[in-house]
Amino acid sequence: MAIRKEEIPARRCRLPALNHPISFVGAGPGAPDLLTLRAADRIRRAEVLIWTDSLVCPDIAALANDDCLRIRTSRLTLEEVIPQLIQHQKAGLQVVRLHDGDTALYSAINEQICALNDENIPVEVVPGVSAYQAAAAGLGSELTIPGLVQTIVLSRAGGRTGVPECEQLHHLASLRASLCLYLSARHVEEVQATLLEHYPAETPVAVGHRVSWPDQLLEIVPLNKMAEFTDQHELIRTTLYVISPALSKASKRSRLYSPDHDHLFRPKR
Ligand SMILES: C[S@@+](CC[C@H](N)C(=O)[O-])C[C@H]1O[C@@H](n2cnc3c(N)ncnc32)[C@H](O)[C@@H]1O
Incomplete structure (x- = not known):
């Protein structure tokens, strides 16, 4: 007997659309209104949301439709995540893999994308606002001040997974740049001691915990009080440090808006 189309549940009605991408989406630091428009669109259209519940603010996952299948990854291995991604994509469903912050930083999307390739x-990748950007914005700060600091370093303390020798903290600290340290709260004593070999003790350090979440903690302390x-405050997880002379709010103006600096859009008058 022929089945009439309207008798088939909406999802089963679909033909597997093998060419539609899995969306890897950066959820931003936590506040839903810091999502990009594209990220918000993908989350709202998700039929399967595979999300990093250990780091992504639940307010973001809540933006998906009520009938979206939500899968938390905090207890899963890569070997368990990949089959979920593949199975639902092959069933023709809109699959979103949601990571915190920006996808380019410590998101582990690379190993997933390689397996999907x-x-x-x-796949498509939708970027997000990273924690360091949210922290700087939360403090009303720019991290590149003319004549003071012109470089931002994004890194982490070695810890269990380590960093390559040439990127060890003492090398990075010797630049005295604006240094944003992710995933480093567990090693803060060691981090502070290494940084004090290069930066003055009173260098401002922004300590951000759950920046942009409803319970955000975001304060500036001198480097020698960082640990x-x-x-x-018993900070271990979801904590970012920004060590930067720029946070001292020294008033230095940029050449860009100086009357004696002409350029393409503002030629000599
Ligand atoms: C696995 S990494 C992912 C980083 C993320 N992709 C990003 O761009 O922000 C997780 C680390 O990012 C930092 N982090 C992420 N969101 C944060 C937030 N809202 N406030 C403070 N630190 C945050 C913390 O250092 C945390 O341990």
Whole structure:
């Protein structure tokens, strides 16, 4: 007997659309209104949302439709995540893999995308606002001040997974740039000691915990109090440090808007 189309549940009605991509989406630091428009669109259209629940603010996952299948990844291995991505994509569903912050930083999207490439499954990547940007914005700060600091370094303390020798903290600290340290709260004593070999003790350090979440903590302390402050507030996870002379709010103007600096858009008058 022929089945009439309207008798088939909406999802089963679809033909597997093997060419539609899995979306890897950067969820931003936490506040839903810091999502990009594209990220918000993908989350709202998701039929399967595979999300990093250990780091992504639940307010973001809540933006998906009620009937979206939500899968938390905090207890899963890569070997368990990949089949979920493949299975739902092959069933023709809109699959979103949601990571915190920006996808370019410590998101582990690379190993997932490589595995999907092996299966010829297309992906798209939607960037997000990273924690360091949210922290700087939350403090009303620019991290590149003319004549003071012109470089931003994004890195992490070695810890269990380590960093290559040429990127060890003492090398990075010797630049005295604006240094944003992710994933480093567990090693803060060691981090502070290394940084003090290069930056003055009073260098401002922004300590951000759950920046842009409803319970955000975001304060500036001198470098020699960085570990004490972290300990006092029992910060271990979702904590970012920005060590930067720029946070001292020294008033220095840029050449860009100087009357004696002409350029293509403002030629000599
Ligand atoms: C696995 S990394 C991912 C970083 C993320 N892709 C990004 O661009 O922000 C997780 C680390 O990012 C930092 N982080 C992420 N979101 C944060 C937030 N809202 N506030 C403070 N730190 C955050 C913390 O250092 C945390 O341990």
